[in-house]
Amino acid sequence: xxxxxxxxxxxxxxxxxxxxxxxxxxxxxxxxxxxxxxxxxxxxxxxxxxxxxxxxxxxxxxxxxxxxxxxxxxxxxxxxxxxxxxxxxxxxxxxxxxxxxxxxxxxxxxxxxxxxxxxxxxxxxxxxxxxxxxxxxxxxxxxxxxxxxxxxxxxxxxxxxxxxxxxxxxxxxxxxxxxxxxxxxxxxxxxxxxxxxxxxxxxxxxxxxxxxxxxxxxxxxxxxxxxxxxxxxxxxxxxxxxxxxxxxxxxxxxxxxxxxxxxxxxxxxxxxxxxxxxxxxxxxxxxxxxxxxxxxxxxxxxxxxxxxxxxxxxxxxxxxxxxxxxxxxxxxxxxxxxxxxxxxxxxxxxxxxxxxxxxxxxxxxxxxxxxxxxxxxxxxxxxxxxxxxxxxxxxxxxxxxxxxxxxxxxxxxxxxxxxxxxxxxxxxxxxxxxxxxxxxxxxxxxxxxxxxxxxxxxxxxxxxxxxxxxxxxxxxxxxxxxxxxxxxxxxxxxxxxxxxxxxxxxxxxxxxxxxxxxxxxxxxxxxxxxxxxxxxxxxxxxxxxxxxxxxxxxxxxxxxxxxxxxxxxxxxxxxxxxxxxxxxxxxxxxxxxxxxxxxxxxxxxxxxxxxxxxxxxxxxxxxxxxxxxxxxx
Numbered sequence: 001x002x003x004x005x006x007x008x009x010x011x012x013x014x015x016x017x018x019x020x021x022x023x024x025x026x027x028x029x030x031x032x033x034x035x036x037x038x039x040x041x042x043x044x045x046x047x048x049x050x051x052x053x054x055x056x057x058x059x060x061x062x063x064x065x066x067x068x069x070x071x072x073x074x075x076x077x078x079x080x081x082x083x084x085x086x087x088x089x090x091x092x093x094x095x096x097x098x099x100x101x102x103x104x105x106x107x108x109x110x111x112x113x114x115x116x117x118x119x120x121x122x123x124x125x126x127x128x129x130x131x132x133x134x135x136x137x138x139x140x141x142x143x144x145x146x147x148x149x150x151x152x153x154x155x156x157x158x159x160x161x162x163x164x165x166x167x168x169x170x171x172x173x174x175x176x177x178x179x180x181x182x183x184x185x186x187x188x189x190x191x192x193x194x195x196x197x198x199x200x201x202x203x204x205x206x207x208x209x210x211x212x213x214x215x216x217x218x219x220x221x222x223x224x225x226x227x228x229x230x231x232x233x234x235x236x237x238x239x240x241x242x243x244x245x246x247x248x249x250x251x252x253x254x255x256x257x258x259x260x261x262x263x264x265x266x267x268x269x270x271x272x273x274x275x276x277x278x279x280x281x282x283x284x285x286x287x288x289x290x291x292x293x294x295x296x297x298x299x300x301x302x303x304x305x306x307x308x309x310x311x312x313x314x315x316x317x318x319x320x321x322x323x324x325x326x327x328x329x330x331x332x333x334x335x336x337x338x339x340x341x342x343x344x345x346x347x348x349x350x351x352x353x354x355x356x357x358x359x360x361x362x363x364x365x366x367x368x369x370x371x372x373x374x375x376x377x378x379x380x381x382x383x384x385x386x387x388x389x390x391x392x393x394x395x396x397x398x399x400x401x402x403x404x405x406x407x408x409x410x411x412x413x414x415x416x417x418x419x420x421x422x423x424x425x426x427x428x429x430x431x432x433x434x435x436x437x438x439x440x441x442x443x444x445x446x447x448x449x450x451x452x453x454x455x456x457x458x459x460x461x462x463x464x465x466x467x468x469x470x471x472x473x474x475x476x477x478x479x480x481x482x483x484x485x486x487x488x489x490x491x492x493x494x495x496x497x498x499x500x501x502x503x504x505x506x507x508x509x510x511x512x513x514x515x516x517x518x519x520x521x522x523x524x525x526x527x528x529x530x531x532x533x534x535x536x537x538x539x540x541x542x543x544x545x546x547x548x549x550x551x552x553x554x555x556x557x558x559x560x561x562x563x564x565x566x567x568x569x570x571x572x573x574x575x576x577x578x579x580x581x582x583x584x585x586x587x588x589x590x591x592x593x594x595x596x597x598x599x600x601x602x603x604x605x606x607x608x609x610x611x612x613x614x615x616x617x618x619x620x621x622x623x624x625x626x627x628x629x630x631x632x633x
Contacts, residue, residue, distance in 0.1 A: 026153075026208075027145040031082055031241035034138055034215065036061075036090040036159075045127055046095065046134040049117040049228050053126050057118045059136065063096040065233040066108035068191050069160055076239070079196050081156040083241055088194070092160065093136055094235035095120075098228070109233075118229040120221050129182060133218040135168060136236050141212040149247035150303050150337040151313070153201035153208050157240030161219065162191040165236065167199060168216040169207035174339035175301060176329060183207025183338045184218060197240050202311060205331055205338020210303075250278040250320055253359065258374070258460055259366025266464030270369060273457030274378065275359065276321040278302050284326065285431070286356035289346025289439070296346075300324040300357060304341060306449035307334040309409050310381065319379065319412070324357060325451035332445040343442055347450045348435040356390050356400075357452055358431030365425055369460040374423045376404075377416040378456025382434050383409040383449055390431040391422030398422070400433050409451065416459075430458075490554040492538070507550055509538040518556035524548055 024032055036042065039061040046057040064070075071090050076083040096115025103110070122128025122135070129135040144150070155167070166184040174181055183206060185199050199206060207213075217236050226232035256272045264270070279302040287294050302322035305311070312319050327341025348354030365371070376389060387405040392398035399422030406413035422428075436450030492509045507530065511518060520538060522530040530542040530550060542550050 025143045028246040031243045033241045035239040061091040063111035090237045090239040092235045092237045095229045097233045098230040120234045121227045130218040133220045135216045135218040137216040149245045152245035155199040157197045158194040159238035160191045162235045163222045164220040166218040170214045171209035172212040174209045176340040205336045207338040209339045253361045257364040260368045260462035264462040268462040271457040271459040277324045278322045287346030288354040305336040319455045321455040323451045323453045328441045328446040335446040345440045354435045362427040368465040373461035376456045379412045380454045383451045384437045386435045388433045389420045392429040393424035394427040492552045505544045520554045522552040524550040
């Protein structure tokens with residue numbers, strides 16, 4: 001997201017729960033505030049000295065060591081985000097001191113003692129989250145909604161930490177499926193004055209992932225390396241807010257055919273796009289594994305970013321493209337979002353193209369473009385080298401040429417490729433063949449990341465030939481496909497055989513849903529005139545003599561995704577002066593002109609009942625996203 005993009009924080013949506021523990025959803029809205037103001041909202045992994053494998057210890061908020069600052073006298077500063085200027089909302093959480101003596105005799109400690117001794121250097125075999133530490137755990141799961149940009153999650157506020165405290169995040173279900181993964185961020189140690197909490201998910205992987213997450217603080221008392229709370233109080237005080245930006249849903253990939261419009265000249269350029277990488281629209285289909293090429297069908301992730309990948313959200317020229325990657329099983333602390341991804345092998349084979357990422361949607365190529373001129377024009381980045389364009393026609397051989405694309409992952413590189421071989425008329429699957437330089441994504445620290453990001457157009461030169469009018473259309477099936485980019489002439493005839501002269505009759509025609517960008521003209525017998533234009537139903541008023549017929553001719557483009565019957569309906573409302581609007585006086589027929597313009601192929605006329613049913617079916621087909629073919633600028 002660029003600097004001009006408005007910041008969205010997160011909202012807490014209270015969810016009903018069967019127990020006292022509720023959940024909060026992190027979505028676009030207001031900040032989520034977490035504090036130690038209520039001890040009932042917190043639990044711990046600590047155990048009593050008397051029962052090291054027993055029940056967790058009880059957290060106390062009635063004890064205060066004499067060296068801890070008083071939160072009741074503190075106010076948040078500017079570094080605390082929207083908490084700035086607000087009083088601290090929190091108490092010191094601890095286990096007290098098992099050798100506690102109240103008041104001045106013990107240096108000014110206060111509390112209600114006595115406090116049983118608690119083990120403060122946790123043992124993971126006995127249930128501790130972090131070895132050598134005791135963790136205070138927030139009971140309310142934090143649910144991250146699917147529309148949150150994980151890299152923008154930020155935690156700001158303040159707290160007191162006795163002594164060396166780590167912020168801990170444990171996602172319930174990271175993409176790898178791990179159940180015990182946690183991520184820690186060092187908050188330092190400060191208990192005499194409030195310490196600043198400012199953790200930025202765009203700089204480090206905080207460890208949050210979609211779904212439920214548990215937040216905690218892992219405290220290590222470093223004074224004389226104590227192992228229990230006897231004579232060594234271990235406490236925590238925190239008041240923070242969690243915010244995040246929304247992750248905008250990627251726009252659909254363009255469906256426009258790569259074809260030149262009528263009137264284009266040889267050498268004119270046409271282009272379609274932009275196409276962008278994102279996990280929804282791209283997948284992993286091939287990999288070289290142990291020297292052998294494998295066909296796979298694996299998901300890619302755009303929630304993962306290796307620490308050295310540039311951040312597309314900070315580019316001066318905005319893009320909706322995202323890094324697509326298999327992720328790594330062992331991310332470094334600065335990899336984003338800081339959670340493990342599924343193990344994957346076969347990323348490369350000794351420095352040659354090893355993995356193929358393809359776009360789910362194909363590129364349709366028309367008949368009047370020069371196949372030898374097709375290129376990609378845009379911005380690209382790849383981890384790491386030897387990157388080329390992959391092309392697989394619907395009925396043809398897959399191909400990938402030389403190294404057409406930029407190497408490296410630190411910058412978004414603008415380039416136009418040489419001509420890409422392998423395209424054919426009709427549908428083509430395209431993608432990128434990339435090589436991260438490793439055979440698996442399981443190396444320590446996430447350095448074996450593999451990724452790609454692209455924002456590009458597909459361009460071509462025109463041959464100068466007119467668009468193809470080769471159609472295959474019938475009016476007997478609601479699922480008949482029509483050739484993309486073709487021009488259809490559609491004739492609608494409506495008649496009125498009223499016994500008297502009719503004036504001001506209204507013609508209503510429902511155009512087929514498969515047609516778009518329609519323009520129409522009409523001619524009526526007996527001197528009647530009519531004129532209209534637009535795209536949608538025809539509604540026009542005409543003057544008709546007895547027995548007159550009015551014919552509308554519709555010329556429209558057919559889009560790449562068009563399908564369905566091209567049969568339509570037309571009717572003329574009985575005008576004033578017609579006293580007996582019987583079916584004979586109010587009838588309609590419909591015909592379709594297919595093949596080349598001007599060569600009509602009529603269909604049988606339907607009676608009114610059939611036309612009414614057909615009109616209802618046509619209206620239910622829905623609109624198709626059809627676009628006029630434009631010459632590239």
